[in-house]
Amino acid sequence: MIIKRTPLNWLERLYIPSLINGFKVTLSHFFGKKVTMQYPEEKWTVPEGYRGAPYLVQDSKDRTKCVSCQLCEFVCPPKAIRITPPGPEVNLERGNIEKEPAEFEINMLRCIFCGYCQEVCPEEAIFLQEDYSLTGQSREEMIYDKKKLLELGGVRDSKVKKWDKKAADAAAQSAH
Amino acid sequence: MASETTQVEPKPVETITVKVNGVSVEVPKTTPDWQGNPVPTTILQACQQASKEIPHYCYHPKLPVAGNCRMCLVEVGMPAMGRDRKPVLNEDGTPVIQKGVLPYDPSLPRGAIACATPVAPNMEIYTDSDNTKMMREAVLESLLINHPLDCPICDQAGECKLQEYSVEHGQATSRFVETKVSKPKQVDLGPRIMLDDERCILCTRCIRFSRDVAGDDALGIVNRGSYNTIAAYPGERFDNNYTLNTVDLCPVGALTSKDFRFQMRVWFMKETKSLCTSCATGCNITVGSRENKVYRYEPRDNDAVNASWMCDHGRLNYKWAQREDRLKDCLIRDEKGTQKVTWATLSKALIERLNQAEKGSVAIIASARATVEELFLIKQLADHFQAITDCVARQGEADRLLVQADKNPNSQGATALGLCFSEMGIQIPSIEQGIASGKIKTLLCLGEDATKAGLDVSLLKQLECLVASDILPNPTVEVAHFVLPSCSHLEKRGSFINGKGRIQKFMQAVQPSGDARADWEWLRELVVGLTGKPIADTLPGVFNQCSQQYEALSGITWQDIGDLGVETKI
Ligand code: SF4
Ligand code: SF4
Ligand code: SF4
Numbered sequence: 001m002i003i004k005r006t007p008l009n010w011l012e013r014l015y016i017p018s019l020i021n022g023f024k025v026t027l028s029h030f031f032g033k034k035v036t037m038q039y040p041e042e043k044w045t046v047p048e049g050y051r052g053a054p055y056l057v058q059d060s061k062d063r064t065k066c067v068s069c070q071l072c073e074f075v076c077p078p079k080a081i082r083i084t085p086p087g088p089e090v091n092l093e094r095g096n097i098e099k100e101p102a103e104f105e106i107n108m109l110r111c112i113f114c115g116y117c118q119e120v121c122p123e124e125a126i127f128l129q130e131d132y133s134l135t136g137q138s139r140e141e142m143i144y145d146k147k148k149l150l151e152l153g154g155v156r157d158s159k160v161k162k163w164d165k166k167a168a169d170a171a172a173q174s175a176h
Numbered sequence: 177m178a179s180e181t182t183q184v185e186p187k188p189v190e191t192i193t194v195k196v197n198g199v200s201v202e203v204p205k206t207t208p209d210w211q212g213n214p215v216p217t218t219i220l221q222a223c224q225q226a227s228k229e230i231p232h233y234c235y236h237p238k239l240p241v242a243g244n245c246r247m248c249l250v251e252v253g254m255p256a257m258g259r260d261r262k263p264v265l266n267e268d269g270t271p272v273i274q275k276g277v278l279p280y281d282p283s284l285p286r287g288a289i290a291c292a293t294p295v296a297p298n299m300e301i302y303t304d305s306d307n308t309k310m311m312r313e314a315v316l317e318s319l320l321i322n323h324p325l326d327c328p329i330c331d332q333a334g335e336c337k338l339q340e341y342s343v344e345h346g347q348a349t350s351r352f353v354e355t356k357v358s359k360p361k362q363v364d365l366g367p368r369i370m371l372d373d374e375r376c377i378l379c380t381r382c383i384r385f386s387r388d389v390a391g392d393d394a395l396g397i398v399n400r401g402s403y404n405t406i407a408a409y410p411g412e413r414f415d416n417n418y419t420l421n422t423v424d425l426c427p428v429g430a431l432t433s434k435d436f437r438f439q440m441r442v443w444f445m446k447e448t449k450s451l452c453t454s455c456a457t458g459c460n461i462t463v464g465s466r467e468n469k470v471y472r473y474e475p476r477d478n479d480a481v482n483a484s485w486m487c488d489h490g491r492l493n494y495k496w497a498q499r500e501d502r503l504k505d506c507l508i509r510d511e512k513g514t515q516k517v518t519w520a521t522l523s524k525a526l527i528e529r530l531n532q533a534e535k536g537s538v539a540i541i542a543s544a545r546a547t548v549e550e551l552f553l554i555k556q557l558a559d560h561f562q563a564i565t566d567c568v569a570r571q572g573e574a575d576r577l578l579v580q581a582d583k584n585p586n587s588q589g590a591t592a593l594g595l596c597f598s599e600m601g602i603q604i605p606s607i608e609q610g611i612a613s614g615k616i617k618t619l620l621c622l623g624e625d626a627t628k629a630g631l632d633v634s635l636l637k638q639l640e641c642l643v644a645s646d647i648l649p650n651p652t653v654e655v656a657h658f659v660l661p662s663c664s665h666l667e668k669r670g671s672f673i674n675g676k677g678r679i680q681k682f683m684q685a686v687q688p689s690g691d692a693r694a695d696w697e698w699l700r701e702l703v704v705g706l707t708g709k710p711i712a713d714t715l716p717g718v719f720n721q722c723s724q725q726y727e728a729l730s731g732i733t734w735q736d737i738g739d740l741g742v743e744t745k746i
């Protein structure tokens with residue numbers, strides 16, 4: 001299709017009406033309600049359920065909920081997660097929740113905040129939380145280790161206290 | 177022993193015709209049982225021949241049949257018999273088939289356990305009828321009643337038959353609302369085995385293996401009903417050289433290996449077909465590795481060698497290959513000191529140096545742990561220098577199941593290629609005298625520590641040129657003029673001839689550490705550089721060249737060896 005270009009008339013060639021129109025828009029915003037924000041000093045409060053960076057959480061008894069099942073490591077599309085399972089030593093302190101990871105790393109440069117890890121986790125041990133803008137001075141700094149992930153993650157109990165229930169059942173049965 | 181076997185007409189196999197899901201299959205009347213004796217063919221075996229898998233837990237082809245898990249229940253039908261003991265016929269002339277009915281009516285044939293029920297002529301087997309499905313669901317439901325569903329913390333997850341069958345044949349939800357029976361967890365059964373009683377489905381495979389195959393009646397079931405528990409005899413440890421096979425046999429995660437416990441998820445592991453090198457049996461194994469780290473050995477089925485088993489010693493003998501202090505650098509040592517060099521420099525310098533060696537002034541100590549291909553190349557060097565050669569014997573104890581007294585994986589290869597006499601080490605004293613008298617000026621110590629063979633370090637220092645290649649540091653390497661870092665069998669390909677004269681090959685599982693390089697590569701460079709002989713430049717090529725020259729291997733190509741190996745004429 002050929003579009004015919006109509007030549008500009010003399011008024012249009014002055015550009016003044018267009019300039020005035022432009023200034024009108026600018027001025028209306030200048031005196032109107034402010035919508036910008038002083039990022040990064042000011043930040044958005046994100047809505048609940050927002051999928052930011054994934055962090056590990058603890059239960060209310062200060063136990064790392066993760067049991068290094070490595071499903072998140074498997075499912076993570078950009079391979080951001082790396083878990084070192086604990087090895088054969090029996091950790092009596094953890095009772096029936098065996099297998100706390102020896103190390104748990106998430107490379108935040110790789111993570112795409114997809115939420116698969118949270119979805120796949122059978123222990124409700126990892127959650128995508130509010131942080132969406134992570135910065136660091138080196139690549140190494142952007143690999144968050146277990147300590148950092150737990151600090152950032154905080155405490156989040158599950159409704160079903162599977163391990164406590166199991167421990168209680170076992171105790172009740174061994175009583176008689 | 178190249179005996180000409182006269183072709184005997186094989187006896188015609190007696191067969192029975194059965195129908196699996198409406199398709200006729202002809203199966204032999206008898207099949208070998210776990211000890212190889214002919215026993216009537218079972219429904220399960222007939223279905224295997226018809227390529228229909230029947231889920232099963234307690235049945236294992238290498239163990240006596242127990243028939244206790246009921247997972248293999250299938251619906252079967254038999255031709256109805258009239259009072260005259262003749263089949264009742266339909267109007268169209270086909271026999272009337274009486275099927276089992278559920279709920280069970282004692283007057284009619286019903287579901288049968290496929291693992292222990294022999295087939296009968298004209299039997300009809302329905303592996304995916306509604307009744308069969310119903311039986312499977314019921315069995316799985318009862319197995320899961322007290323199962324802890326520990327999958328996230330269970331090492332078996334990913335290769336667990338309970339998981340697999342629950343997905344394929346089970347119900348989506350549980351109807352069980354009562355409290356599950358809790359049983360002991362983290363039971364320390366023996367030095368290498370950890371037991372979780374809650375996960376056990378009481379198939380008794382472990383008990384049968386220990387009693388009937390390993391010959392150590394160590395395990396049993398105690399308590400009653402849903403409190404049934406696997407246990408070792410009170411006060412006894414479950415400790416024989418075959419305990420870890422029960423971990424492979426256990427269809428669930430009840431028996432776990434302490435060595436592998438909580439180390440890595442099975443689905444991350446790369447599996448490589450390989451061989452155990454801890455004795456002359458050469459058990460076939462699968463190496464599980466991830467990102468260049470080896471996590472476990474598991475036996476690989478080979479009826480001609482190790483059936484489905486391997487010994488615990490061999491299975492756990494892999495950590496040395498990942499030691500931190502492995503030889504990683506090519507070194508040249510002279511009066512000026514020790515220099516770290518590249519392979520190119522080292523090969524060049526070594527070829528120059530060896531070119532000066534006079535014929536007859538060279539001795540070679542080769543290793544019966546080296547592959548056939550490597551030994552073939554070493555033999556070329558030996559012939560070139562008219563060198564005196566030998567290997568180092570390793571003797572230990574044999575047992576009645578798999579372990580042989582000879583701890584070298586390739587003694588037969590070394591003997592067949594003429595690098596040592598069948599009495600290994602008989603030439604070592606002559607080498608010793610030769611060095612002492614100054615007749616031997618150059619010693620190539622390839623994959624062995626000369627001091628272990630009885631040559632003193634002070635004696636080694638008298639040599640004009642000492643070449644040593646090895647994997648781990650040793651006293652010989654410390655005084656050698658040329659040090660060549662070499663690879664373990666996990667980092668290269670090659671073949672071994674086992675104690676019974678079967679040649680088998682292994683594949684590369686991980687990458688070598690540091691500058692270490694597959695031995696055959698640098699050996700080939702030396703042979704070509706020193707002798708000018710044309711040598712193939714691929715490993716299969718070298719093997720084929722070797723097999724053409726030796727009667728024992730004649731007619732065998734690298735491809736022929738396959739995954740399970742072939743008999744040589746040794
Ligand atoms: S959010 Fe997605 S990309 Fe990030 S760690 Fe989880 S699975 Fe991986
Ligand atoms: S899926 Fe959950 S329990 Fe499993 S390793 Fe990841 S965070 Fe831990
Ligand atoms: S035995 Fe199988 S089903 Fe049971 S917890 Fe282990 S992996 Fe899961």
Ligand code: SF4
Nearest residue numbers: 376377379380382426
């Ligand atoms: S421990 Fe494993 S092999 Fe032994 S009976 Fe239980 S499920 Fe079977």
Ligand code: FES
Nearest residue numbers: 232234245246291
């Ligand atoms: S496989 Fe267990 S009863 Fe047949």
